[in-house]
Amino acid sequence: MMFLPPNTTDAVFIDNYHVNFGGPGVDLETGSPSPTSYLYDGTEISVFGTEYNLVTNALRPLRPLSNTFCSAGSFFADGTLANVAGAEPITKGVADGFNKIRTYSPGPCAGACSTDWIEQSATLQVKRWYPSAQTLVDGSVLVVGGANVGGLVLNEASINVPTYEIVYQDNRVSPPPVNLPILEFSADENLVPGKSYNLYPILHLLPNAAAADQIFTVAGNQAIIWDYAANALVKTLPNTPQQPRTFPSSATSVILPLVAPDYIATILVCGGSSGDIPNPVALSDCYTINPLDAVPSWQATDSLPNGPQTMSDGILLPDETVLMVNGARVGSGGGFMADDPVLQPVIYNASASAGSRFQTMPATTIPRLYHSAAVLLPPCRVAFFGNNGHQCALKQQQRNTSFYPTEYRVEVFSPPYMSAAARPIINSSPIDITYGHTFQIQASLSGGTLQGITHIVLSSPGFHTHGQAMSQRMVMMQNEASTESGNTFSVIAPRDASVMPPGQFLLFVTNNGIPSEGVWVGLGG
Numbered sequence: 455m456m457f458l459p460p461n462t463t464d465a466v467f468i469d470n471y472h473v474n475f476g477g478p479g480v481d482l483e484t485g486s487p488s489p490t491s492y493l494y495d496g497t498e499i500s501v502f503g504t505e506y507n508l509v510t511n512a513l514r515p516l517r518p519l520s521n522t523f524c525s526a527g528s529f530f531a532d533g534t535l536a537n538v539a540g541a542e543p544i545t546k547g548v549a550d551g552f553n554k555i556r557t558y559s560p561g562p563c564a565g566a567c568s569t570d571w572i573e574q575s576a577t578l579q580v581k582r583w584y585p586s587a588q589t590l591v592d593g594s595v596l597v598v599g600g601a602n603v604g605g606l607v608l609n610e611a612s613i614n615v616p617t618y619e620i621v622y623q624d625n626r627v628s629p630p631p632v633n634l635p636i637l638e639f640s641a642d643e644n645l646v647p648g649k650s651y652n653l654y655p656i657l658h659l660l661p662n663a664a665a666a667d668q669i670f671t672v673a674g675n676q677a678i679i680w681d682y683a684a685n686a687l688v689k690t691l692p693n694t695p696q697q698p699r700t701f702p703s704s705a706t707s708v709i710l711p712l713v714a715p716d717y718i719a720t721i722l723v724c725g726g727s728s729g730d731i732p733n734p735v736a737l738s739d740c741y742t743i744n745p746l747d748a749v750p751s752w753q754a755t756d757s758l759p760n761g762p763q764t765m766s767d768g769i770l771l772p773d774e775t776v777l778m779v780n781g782a783r784v785g786s787g788g789g790f791m792a793d794d795p796v797l798q799p800v801i802y803n804a805s806a807s808a809g810s811r812f813q814t815m816p817a818t819t820i821p822r823l824y825h826s827a828a829v830l831l832p833p834c835r836v837a838f839f840g841n842n843g844h845q846c847a848l849k850q851q852q853r854n855t856s857f858y859p860t861e862y863r864v865e866v867f868s869p870p871y872m873s874a875a876a877r878p879i880i881n882s883s884p885i886d887i888t889y890g891h892t893f894q895i896q897a898s899l900s901g902g903t904l905q906g907i908t909h910i911v912l913s914s915p916g917f918h919t920h921g922q923a924m925s926q927r928m929v930m931m932q933n934e935a936s937t938e939s940g941n942t943f944s945v946i947a948p949r950d951a952s953v954m955p956p957g958q959f960l961l962f963v964t965n966n967g968i969p970s971e972g973v974w975v976g977l978g979g
Contacts, residue, residue, distance in 0.1 A: 470523030476862030531593030533560030533958030607788030647729025736762030
């Protein structure tokens, strides 16, 4: 699991608790682990949380107090990360994480950051393992679904948690959990993938005129729009084509960049795995849907060019494309269920003509299957990390016939735009912006005026785990260059919190498809 604490130069990693040989001594060329276990000072407890400085490459151990295994995360309005749920205690000194709420504060830091995890006195109202999270329009965090027992790949009716609840930053008493009908199933449906494949449900907040918490939701193969504040069904959508798409099917899903002034929501779903028990087949098909259309329908788009992919991460890039990385070409998500790693990233361009929407990128040599993830960095590169192989500690989670050791190295990928001879520079920008209000930024290219097409982009990098990018979204804002100075742009902030919930986000300027480095800006907090 990985996220960027806003207003810092850091990335934070957390993992399931296990023996860790990923500290000082890892061979960065071969990936061979450290010969000694990476422990918290003065303890026999392995490190399972770290802060990595993207500028200095310094590594600092962080100390969650409870097991973060298969948890969820999203951000409060001030940029604080709420990490919720988890798994059973594994060793003395690491508590049960199933109902825990942990927070991690944003920057800026006075000097080097010394932030660590804070375990809140408030807890989730029910135990959850493999839930999803999404920031709501008021800045609170929604938590949906999961199971109340860990260790299983497939959910079962006896442990299913078919409810959702809301977590508030001020720890106020939350309303009781509410049942979500598409999460419910009976014991007779344990092996019905469209029902029981409902872990890590897909959530995307949809722009809407009421600025309400209307969220596109997929569980198994069932798709709906649900208002999580009004506790009401907004619309029943067609089932996902052919197969379930949520864990362990583990399809890639993103809400494509929202373009002002209309903010039309298009959801892209690619790959995943079939519901063929016990031998799931990885999928290569991709579909889009506009959930708010009068008659929504799934539309086939280009298939994945390298064949089937499951557990892959979809990363929104500032040039309005989607990078898909990591995962497997055989099997599905979950322990002992995947093989044949996806080594070659692809980039999807929704605006390209049919048949040419994917572009294949150079391959990595490092397998990243189960428990891998990726995130967009402020310089516009993308970090890839993780992989649990098979059998515990150094070799976890994949088929016994495979051998993909736990991977401790982090890679940084440069999309094609990073090879541009010059990139835009943001010379000045506000610290905070207000919904629907106009603000100004100044940007230049090699000290001169930006020519051609310029976009101003607001990005929520999200919280990443298990192929999920929780609360990841991107908005292309309206802008107009000043007639007096071509380097000054008047920009209209997103219309309301259903377009972009309140929070701390990365601001980019793109010029003819080439993005600047990102700067942090607050919205609506």
